[in-house]
Amino acid sequence: MSSLALKLPRWRPLWQGLSDRGLLLFALALAVPTLLLPLGTLVEHAFFDDSGRWVGFARFLGYLADPALQRSLRNSLWVSTVSTLISVTLAFLAAYSVSRTLLPGRGLLRLVLFLPLMAPSLMPGLALVYWFGEQGLAKGLLFGAELYGPVGIVIGSVFWTLPLAFLILSTAFANADGRLFEAARVLGASPFRVFRTVTLPSVRYGLIGSAVVVFTQVFTDFGVPKVIGGQYNVLPTDIYKQVIGQHNFGMGSAISLVLILPALLSFAVDRWSASKQSAALGARATRYTPPPDRLRDGLAGGYALLLSAAVLAVMGMAVYASLVSYWPYNLTLTLDNYRFESVPGTGWRAFRNSLELAFHTACFGTVLVFLFAYFTEKGRKGVVLRNAFRLFAMLPLAIPGLVLGLGYVFYFNAPGNPLNVLYGGMSLLVICTVVHFYSVVHMTAATAINQLDREFEAANAMLGAPAWRLLRKVTLPVCLPAILDIWFYLFVNGIRTVSAVIFLYATDTTLASVASLNLDDSGETAEACAMAVLIVLACLLVRLLHWLVSKFLLARLQHWRQS
Amino acid sequence: MFIKHRLHLALAAAALSLLAACGKKSAEDAAPATAEKTSLVVYTAFEPEQLPAFKQAFEAANPNISIDWVRDSTGVITARLLAEKDNPRADAVWGLAASSLLLLDNYKLLEGYAPQGVEKLDPRFVDSHTPPLWTAADAYEAAICVNTEELKKKNLPMPASWADLTKPVYKGYVVMPNPNSSGTGFLAVAGWLQMMGEDKAWEYMNALDANIARYTHSGSKPCKEVATGEVPVGISLGYTGVKQKAKGAPVEIVFASEGLGWDMEAQAIVAGTKKTEAVKKLMDFAVSETANKLYNQAYPMIGIPALAQPVTGYPADIASKYAKNDFAWVAGNRERVLAEWQKRYSSKTEPKT
Numbered sequence: 001m002s003s004l005a006l007k008l009p010r011w012r013p014l015w016q017g018l019s020d021r022g023l024l025l026f027a028l029a030l031a032v033p034t035l036l037l038p039l040g041t042l043v044e045h046a047f048f049d050d051s052g053r054w055v056g057f058a059r060f061l062g063y064l065a066d067p068a069l070q071r072s073l074r075n076s077l078w079v080s081t082v083s084t085l086i087s088v089t090l091a092f093l094a095a096y097s098v099s100r101t102l103l104p105g106r107g108l109l110r111l112v113l114f115l116p117l118m119a120p121s122l123m124p125g126l127a128l129v130y131w132f133g134e135q136g137l138a139k140g141l142l143f144g145a146e147l148y149g150p151v152g153i154v155i156g157s158v159f160w161t162l163p164l165a166f167l168i169l170s171t172a173f174a175n176a177d178g179r180l181f182e183a184a185r186v187l188g189a190s191p192f193r194v195f196r197t198v199t200l201p202s203v204r205y206g207l208i209g210s211a212v213v214v215f216t217q218v219f220t221d222f223g224v225p226k227v228i229g230g231q232y233n234v235l236p237t238d239i240y241k242q243v244i245g246q247h248n249f250g251m252g253s254a255i256s257l258v259l260i261l262p263a264l265l266s267f268a269v270d271r272w273s274a275s276k277q278s279a280a281l282g283a284r285a286t287r288y289t290p291p292p293d294r295l296r297d298g299l300a301g302g303y304a305l306l307l308s309a310a311v312l313a314v315m316g317m318a319v320y321a322s323l324v325s326y327w328p329y330n331l332t333l334t335l336d337n338y339r340f341e342s343v344p345g346t347g348w349r350a351f352r353n354s355l356e357l358a359f360h361t362a363c364f365g366t367v368l369v370f371l372f373a374y375f376t377e378k379g380r381k382g383v384v385l386r387n388a389f390r391l392f393a394m395l396p397l398a399i400p401g402l403v404l405g406l407g408y409v410f411y412f413n414a415p416g417n418p419l420n421v422l423y424g425g426m427s428l429l430v431i432c433t434v435v436h437f438y439s440v441v442h443m444t445a446a447t448a449i450n451q452l453d454r455e456f457e458a459a460n461a462m463l464g465a466p467a468w469r470l471l472r473k474v475t476l477p478v479c480l481p482a483i484l485d486i487w488f489y490l491f492v493n494g495i496r497t498v499s500a501v502i503f504l505y506a507t508d509t510t511l512a513s514v515a516s517l518n519l520d521d522s523g524e525t526a527e528a529c530a531m532a533v534l535i536v537l538a539c540l541l542v543r544l545l546h547w548l549v550s551k552f553l554l555a556r557l558q559h560w561r562q563s
Numbered sequence: 564m565f566i567k568h569r570l571h572l573a574l575a576a577a578a579l580s581l582l583a584a585c586g587k588k589s590a591e592d593a594a595p596a597t598a599e600k601t602s603l604v605v606y607t608a609f610e611p612e613q614l615p616a617f618k619q620a621f622e623a624a625n626p627n628i629s630i631d632w633v634r635d636s637t638g639v640i641t642a643r644l645l646a647e648k649d650n651p652r653a654d655a656v657w658g659l660a661a662s663s664l665l666l667l668d669n670y671k672l673l674e675g676y677a678p679q680g681v682e683k684l685d686p687r688f689v690d691s692h693t694p695p696l697w698t699a700a701d702a703y704e705a706a707i708c709v710n711t712e713e714l715k716k717k718n719l720p721m722p723a724s725w726a727d728l729t730k731p732v733y734k735g736y737v738v739m740p741n742p743n744s745s746g747t748g749f750l751a752v753a754g755w756l757q758m759m760g761e762d763k764a765w766e767y768m769n770a771l772d773a774n775i776a777r778y779t780h781s782g783s784k785p786c787k788e789v790a791t792g793e794v795p796v797g798i799s800l801g802y803t804g805v806k807q808k809a810k811g812a813p814v815e816i817v818f819a820s821e822g823l824g825w826d827m828e829a830q831a832i833v834a835g836t837k838k839t840e841a842v843k844k845l846m847d848f849a850v851s852e853t854a855n856k857l858y859n860q861a862y863p864m865i866g867i868p869a870l871a872q873p874v875t876g877y878p879a880d881i882a883s884k885y886a887k888n889d890f891a892w893v894a895g896n897r898e899r900v901l902a903e904w905q906k907r908y909s910s911k912t913e914p915k916t
Contacts, residue, residue, distance in 0.1 A: 068909050134793045148777055230777040233909065240780065244638040245744035246901060247645050247666065326811045328792055329712070342612040409646040424652065503643050507604065507631035521636055522610050523787055523803050
């Protein structure tokens with residue numbers, strides 16, 4: 001069939017190929033001012049000194065000669081690798097439990113696993129200190145190991161990357177072809193063999209994708225190491241020291257460019273794994289319903305309970321921290337911290353701005369991401385364009401938010417740039433946030449789209465129908481769960497984003513996430529936690545609405561899953 | 564049919580969402596043109612809880628001018644001003660470290676102005692240029708935060724000086740901010756270098772390093788960790804300690820007997836502002852008696868020494884503890900000192916156990 005598909009383009013109306021290319025060109029054109037040019041300003045800062053003199057690779061060489069770098073690099077690689085292994089393993093088992101077992105309360109596990117995504121980075125840091133720190137309740141569990149250092153970084157990183165890995169893997173697991181399992185069962189394959197020959201290959205793209213995402217995210221994150229890493233130096237904290245501590249943008253830019261290398265590497269890995277991926281969901285796929293299996297479901301249940309308990313322990317501790325008068329010396333419970341007396345007037349306004357940013361980011365981002373992902377994965381024309389866009393789509397993953405924000409200031413605040421009217425406004429915050437979180441959602445969308453057989457396209461082309469029609473009739477409905485997840489993922493990231501927007505907000509666009517961080521910085525830890533809890537509550541409320549809407553849409557559009 | 568609508572709806576929603584975001588901005592751009600009021604964009608690192616009182620007092624004295632704050636930590640605000648240097652967005656800074664202003668002056672980002680009443684200020688609170696590029700509001704200092712409960716539990720003596728912190732009993736019990744990440748850390752280091760002389764100061768830091776449990780990235784963090792009993796002793800800001808103590812933490816603030824490194828919260832006009840009259844009014848207000856009394860609510864050292872009242876938590880003789888501080892020397896040697904510090908204390912085997 002696939003050979004037939006290859007011959008088909010000739011029959012397609014000419015305008016259709018053009019529209020593929022047109023959309024890709026449009027996507028690429030959007031990436032120029034929002035990604036490439038801001039990054040270009042960083043390259044400029046890395047290679048030129050303040051007065052515009054070319055200094056070439058002096059900064060890179062100077063940094064490489066510093067023994068501290070080699071250690072930062074080693075440290076970064078080490079914590080990223082360990083965090084990736086743990087995070088992806090936990091997420092794999094969770095996604096398997098949710099999609100391939102009859103575990104009761106699967107929706108609940110899904111919700112719990114999304115919780116870390118809603119928690120501003122301050123929450124896990126604080127909760128870990130309250131659990132495992134010097135005064136911690138569960139200090140003994142670390143067996144004397146020091147929390148402040150790699151241990152803290154790994155625990156914190158696993159906590160916040162778990163939802164990312166889970167998002168990608170559960171998307172990969174969601175679209176399984178029931179026929180394969182049926183065939184395996186009929187042929188008498190052992191469960192292990194089914195797992196190895198049917199389950200694993202169908203989720204390989206998701207598995208590699210999630211590993212790439214988690215590794216790169218941990219490699220570039222400075223939130224966790226800054227709060228709980230003690231003096232364990234990693235590359236992102238080196239950037240923080242250069243940019244915020246010493247205001248040395250040249251050096252900060254140079255280190256950021258070093259950090260982009262893993263993104264290029266992940267792009268290569270992603271392409272390689274995509275080339276090995278065959279569509280799991282053929283045009284004749286049937287829905288897979290796992291048969292009852294008490295042992296399997298029991299194990300999954302136990303695992304789900306343990307994992308949920310761990311996540312809830314962290315979240316619960318943060319909520320508790322927002323309710324005590326003065327931890328750990330005065331543990332009387334109080335709601336005083338929710339009055340935000342130290343930021344009179346601004347507390348609730350910031351909150352409203354955050355909701356606005358999150359909503360716009362989610363709506364605008366979801367549509368763009370899905371369209372672009374669809375045309376990069378399913379379009380037939382413009383291989384070069386498609387690969388170029390794929391590379392752009394992976395880039396934001398490797399850019400620490402702080403660095404992206406800095407690039408945005410340099411570019412969007414430049415005196416000669418007509419786009420500088422956007423600076424300080426909500427729209428630039430939205431654009432920056434969409435770009436910042438683009439990679440993960442693009443990969444999720446691509447994972448979902450790639451599980452659809454190309455035969456759908458072939459059939460569509462044979463019928464002479466435009467690509468839009470297929471998108472509407474098949475692709476969108478099949479990918480709806482992923483689309484809804486993407487919307488929510490963008491929403492929560494919009495509401496809790498800090499690092500990229502820290503240079504971009506203005507008086508009337510202050511954000512709750514930034515306010516929460518600043519409250520903590522000025523010593524109002526409990527109030528900071530209270531604001532973070534409100535952010536989580538808002539996310540949960542939106543999640544509830546989201547769930548109702550999803551239920552309604554899925555009921556309308558997902559009949560095929562039940563048949 | 565339904566799906567078709569949904570796609571269109573989604574596209575429309577996305578377009579509307581971005582339009583709404585853009586529209587909001589342009590609506591707000593248009594607003595000031597119709598109003599008589601001049602609004603000043605003021606970048607600040609004052610504590611958030613101080614801002615409403617400052618804004619209210621200034622606007623009461625200048626009904627035609629309003630303040631739009633952009634508030635963040637000293638490091639972030641300084642980085643932001645430097646990043647925006649080709650097209651400055653702020654009209655003024657008010658409440659930013661004097662050492663940061665010296666840095667901004669390197670790029671000619673400040674505009675000189677002698678505010679009305681500048682002659683009443685302590686000479687250390689006025690920049691040496693004519694007209695001065697900046698004037699200062701109040702001063703803050705490096706101090707030692709000590710958790711009395713944890714001290715008792717671990718049977719440690721109360722430190723009274725910087726030298727005490729190098730005693731072997733405190734091994735692993737001291738936290739301080741990394742001067743490469745935090746202005747507060749640099750403040751302490753610059754204080755030692757000037758008080759003790761370079762050689763003695765590095766010797767001191769070597770000995771201190773042996774006792775340090777970890778260096779933090781934030782200046783207030785050591786005192787916060789002390790306040791929650793994570794460590795018994797922290798080098799941080801006096802202000803943070805006083806605040807935590809007032810909130811009920813078992814914390815004592817030790818103002819070391821040898822003297823204290825310090826810096827000032829200062830104000831300046833950002834070069835290129837078009838609101839010259841309004842911004843001068845702000846500078847005048849920032850050195851006024853009204854403003855000084857407001858600064859005095861949190862800090863004992865203020866611009867007009869005659870007005871200074873003691874502040875709870877600080878010793879009455881705090882002013883005499885301030886070490887001699889040559890800001891020009893500090894600014895000129897900053898890079899070298901930080902590199903040396905990095906070489907000595909950041910390259911050690913990590914993590915410590």
